Amino acid sequence: MSVPLSIAMAAGRAAAAASRAFRRGEGATVSGRVILALRPDALAQLSRGRRIILVSGTNGKTSTAELLRELLETVAQVGGNRTGANLDTGMVAALAKEPQHKLVVLEVDEMYLPRALDELKPERMLLLNLSRDQLHRTSEVRMVAAGWRAAIDRHPEIDIVIDYEDPFLAYVTRNHPRTTRVGFGKRLHLDAASCPECGSLLDWSGTRYRCAKCELGLLPQSFAAIGASAIERNLELACIVARHYGVAADSVQPRDRVVTVISGQATLQVRLVKNPASWIEALSALPDGPVILVVNARGVDGLDTSWLWDVDYSTLRSHEVLVTGERRLDAAYRIHVDGVRHRVCENLADATSFLTGSVTVLASYTAFIAITANSGHKVLKDSKVTRR
Amino acid sequence: MNESKLRIVAVHQELLGTYGDIGNAAILVHRARARGVSAEIVLARSDAPLPSSGDIYLFGGGEDSAQIASVTSLRVYGGELSLTTALSNGAALLAICAGLQILGEYFPGSGGERVEGLNLLPLHTISGKRRLVGELGTRSDRFSVSLTGFENHRGCTVLDEDAEALGEVFLGIGNGDEARHVDGIIFGKTIGTYMHGPALARNPELADHLLVSVLGVLAPYEDLPATALATERRRVANALASR
Numbered sequence: 239m240s241v242p243l244s245i246a247m248a249a250g251r252a253a254a255a256a257s258r259a260f261r262r263g264e265g266a267t268v269s270g271r272v273i274l275a276l277r278p279d280a281l282a283q284l285s286r287g288r289r290i291i292l293v294s295g296t297n298g299k300t301s302t303a304e305l306l307r308e309l310l311e312t313v314a315q316v317g318g319n320r321t322g323a324n325l326d327t328g329m330v331a332a333l334a335k336e337p338q339h340k341l342v343v344l345e346v347d348e349m350y351l352p353r354a355l356d357e358l359k360p361e362r363m364l365l366l367n368l369s370r371d372q373l374h375r376t377s378e379v380r381m382v383a384a385g386w387r388a389a390i391d392r393h394p395e396i397d398i399v400i401d402y403e404d405p406f407l408a409y410v411t412r413n414h415p416r417t418t419r420v421g422f423g424k425r426l427h428l429d430a431a432s433c434p435e436c437g438s439l440l441d442w443s444g445t446r447y448r449c450a451k452c453e454l455g456l457l458p459q460s461f462a463a464i465g466a467s468a469i470e471r472n473l474e475l476a477c478i479v480a481r482h483y484g485v486a487a488d489s490v491q492p493r494d495r496v497v498t499v500i501s502g503q504a505t506l507q508v509r510l511v512k513n514p515a516s517w518i519e520a521l522s523a524l525p526d527g528p529v530i531l532v533v534n535a536r537g538v539d540g541l542d543t544s545w546l547w548d549v550d551y552s553t554l555r556s557h558e559v560l561v562t563g564e565r566r567l568d569a570a571y572r573i574h575v576d577g578v579r580h581r582v583c584e585n586l587a588d589a590t591s592f593l594t595g596s597v598t599v600l601a602s603y604t605a606f607i608a609i610t611a612n613s614g615h616k617v618l619k620d621s622k623v624t625r626r
Numbered sequence: 627m628n629e630s631k632l633r634i635v636a637v638h639q640e641l642l643g644t645y646g647d648i649g650n651a652a653i654l655v656h657r658a659r660a661r662g663v664s665a666e667i668v669l670a671r672s673d674a675p676l677p678s679s680g681d682i683y684l685f686g687g688g689e690d691s692a693q694i695a696s697v698t699s700l701r702v703y704g705g706e707l708s709l710t711t712a713l714s715n716g717a718a719l720l721a722i723c724a725g726l727q728i729l730g731e732y733f734p735g736s737g738g739e740r741v742e743g744l745n746l747l748p749l750h751t752i753s754g755k756r757r758l759v760g761e762l763g764t765r766s767d768r769f770s771v772s773l774t775g776f777e778n779h780r781g782c783t784v785l786d787e788d789a790e791a792l793g794e795v796f797l798g799i800g801n802g803d804e805a806r807h808v809d810g811i812i813f814g815k816t817i818g819t820y821m822h823g824p825a826l827a828r829n830p831e832l833a834d835h836l837l838v839s840v841l842g843v844l845a846p847y848e849d850l851p852a853t854a855l856a857t858e859r860r861r862v863a864n865a866l867a868s869r
Contacts, residue, residue, distance in 0.1 A: 370644065378644065378689045431640030431672075437691035439640075439673055439699075541760070542776040544823025547649030567855040571827055572649070574851040575656045582854075 243283050246276035247334045254331065266319065266335075270327030273334055281326055281357040284333035287340070290358050291479065294346045295366030297516050299324065301495045302366060302472040303345040309480035310341060317342040325350050329358070341483070348382050352389035355396070362397045364479050366472055368406035370429050370545065371513040379406065379429045386410040399479050401471055402459050403427075405447050409434035409454060420478060421446070421459035422471055428514055428548065468519050497610045501587070503594040506530075510606040512539070514548040520600055521553050529554060529598045530589045531573075532563040532605040539602040543568040551576040560589040563605050632658050632665035632840070635680035638672040638688075641696045642725050645778070647686025649824030650720060650833075654682060657833050661845045672699035678708040681840045682718045685725025687779075687822045690736035693724040697743065700728070706744050713746070718815040718839045722825060723779050726810065726818035727751040733781060747813055748786035754802050756780070762800060762821055763863035764793025764809045771856070772796070773809075773829045774863045775821020783820075785811055792819050797867040815839045827852070828859045 254269035273280045293303040300322040310316045317339030319332035324347045333342065346354045348368070354360075368386075370379050387410045390398070394415050400407040402419035405427055411417040412435070424446055433440050433449040440447045440455070448455035463478070465471030477485075499506040507525070511517045535543050543565050551573045559580040561570045570582045583589040586609060590597065601609055636643075636651045651667045658665035670676050672695060688696065700706060713719065719729075727733035730743045733751040743750075762777040773793055782802035785791060791801070792810030800809030800820055810819035817836065819825055826833040830852045838844050 380689050380691060429644070432692050432695045437695050439695065542645070542778065542823065544646035544649070544776065547646030547652070547824045547827070548643075567851070567858050568827070571851040571855045574849075575649075575652050575827075 240278075241276045243277055243280065246273045246280060247337075249273065249276060250331065250334050254335075266321050266323045266331040267325075267327045269334065270323070270329070270331035273330050274327060280330045280334070281354075282359075284330060284337070285342075285358045285360075288333075289341045290360040290362075291341075291343045292346050292351070292354060292358065292360045292363040293343065293366070294348060294351045294363070296348060296369045296371045296513065297519075298366050298468055298472045299345040301469075302364070302476050303343050305473060306364070306476040306479055307343045309476060309485045310343065310483055313484050314341045315339045319344055326353070329354070349385075352385050355389045355393050359393075360396055362399070362479060362482065364475055365398065365400045365407050365410070366475065367401060367404050367468070367515070368410075369404075369427065369513065369515045370548075371540070380434060383410055383434055387412070390414050397482070399475055401475060403446065405430040405440060405454060406434050408457070412454065412457070418460045418478065419457065420475060421462045422465045422474075423462075467523065468515075497606075499599075499609060501590040504590045504597045505595065506590065506597050506599045506609070508599040508601055508606060508609050510603065511600045512603045512606075514545050517549040517600070521549065521551065524553060524557065525596070525598055526557075527596050527598065528558040528560065528593050529600065530560045530562065530586065530593075531566075531569050532586060532599060532601040532609070533561070533565045533569040534563045534602050534604045535565045535568075536604045539604050546572040551578050554578045554580075558593075560592070562586055562589050563602065630664070632663055632682070632837075633668050633677075633680045634665060635668045635670050635677060635683045637670050637676065637683055637685050637725070638696045638699065639669055639686070641672055641692035641699075642686040642688040644689060644692070645687045645723070645823035647684065647722065647823055650684050650686070650722075650826045653824065653826040653830075653833050654684075654837065657830070657847065657849070658837060658841075660847050660849065661837075663837075663841060672696055675703040676700065676705040676708040678711040678715075680712055680717055682720070682836055683709065683712065685719070685721040685728060687723035687725065689724075693728060693733070694735060694741060696724075697728050697741065700744060706746070709744065709746060713815070716815070716840065718836045719817070720826075720836060721747070721816065721818040723777075723781075723820055723822045726783065726820070727781050729816075729818070730783065747811055747816065747818060748789040749783055749811055749818075751781040751783045754780045754782035758799040758802060758820075760798055761863055761866055762798035762809060763796050763860075763867060764800065765796055766791070766793040768812065769793075769831050769835070771829075771831055772860055772863065773819075773821065773825075773832060774856075774859045775819065775825050775828055776823065777809075777820040778822060779820055789813065792817060797863050828856055830856055 250269035250273035253272040257268040307316045317336040319328045324345045383406045398417040403425045436452040438451040463474045465474045497508045562583040655665045729747045730749040734753040735741045757780045759778045763774045765772045784803045791808030795807045
């Protein structure tokens, strides 16, 4: 016999409080783990009677979910996994923490999405993009997409919003009757030379990809929107979702995950870059001034650094560049081949000791977490990026 | 070699470029130019015939469906003949992971079915029991240093009995053939390996081996960032192997 849900939730709260007391982080994962150990069905139970909106994709989950919550909070109280803990443990913790909130926005890890659909029974889902990421962990993007497709086919009742310019999202929602396909204008995709559905070469010569064999990409788009950068597209998509809840969404700024950290004489604008798509995005809009690259290759960063070679670094040639992180030599050699002069530093403190003023830091996942949370640097605030 | 420029043909990058494979082309150009040899990358797309005038051909890694699209294109556009012509004219070839499998006699499709390869290399590939992911390290008499890389594959490649492997595995799995704990193949001027993605970044000696095999002689060149990376990865591989 299992313990009552209320007892499991109390145990989770106690564990989270203990974790916070010992400064081991927010406690979200710990609390979720305890609740799930006592009640393996907690995810389904805690979502019952609530209106759940899921946000998933390779890039932009946390910032877009946050944006969506902010939009929705203008009309209702909204719960969610604000810390970005996006596996079952993090979602359970978020649902247990604020049981009074009937409307909940949850970001979900790509690999976990199929189970989340089955257990949470969301009413709406926003899919941002799907591209190569941490190949050692998530396996190849086509395998992830196949899992999504099967899960989405099982849930025709959900309302889904997708960026239709991503062929993988077109593929996963192809048979789904309640999908809003938002067109942004043609954008090439690193992993979609061949059709996600049938494997033949996609034709990218027209206004959108299309597959001559299985006709992927031929369904009409629901409507067209404008979004030159990923940040702008995610804002647009969040607004489309929010409109369903009565939000007139024009006041919110696009959001980027940039954290300001003061280090000695330098003001670091720290940005998370975790896979080729996010590197390309970050390098395309670099502010003037020095740039520090921090590359690690621990589990969540991807153990394999080969993706470094998927990115063109030539925009760095006009910047002062410093390289650090556990895999600094991989990154240093990579940009050397692209003709970028740079200095290799033992650690971030060494790198910043040369610098004053505003410095852009592009950091892989574990480096980003370390710099913004545990480094002893003072974290000012999440900054907002204004619309260009 | 082509009289004017070293032509490095990156084959079907859009299909066989899943793991930063274009890096190998960039590294070969970089190391050739450092020796005063002009070099260019030729992107051979899968919707057109493969040029037969290349000096070094690069086949990279890719997913199952992309791998099959690539081999289908090679068949449709006579890529087999282009490659045979190029190789008999003295071209070199680097084949990684899916690319290596394509050049063998056959390999498994996504459902495990047998797909015919180009049969240019004395090997074949069957489905392995599990996905092999992690650091890979090998040694051989051909190179004065060990080779290191990262592998991520499921296929299990079996060399023909008299075929020479690229190296003996001291860390990781390599080809995955239980009878021979080796990685890759060395066959004429062709090198195959499961050290995927930009294997040449971590192994400048392998890059120079390919360049020497088409240029004959090569001026000495030490590229410090390359040496630093290769040395560090070898140190890490040795440490992992002795754990």
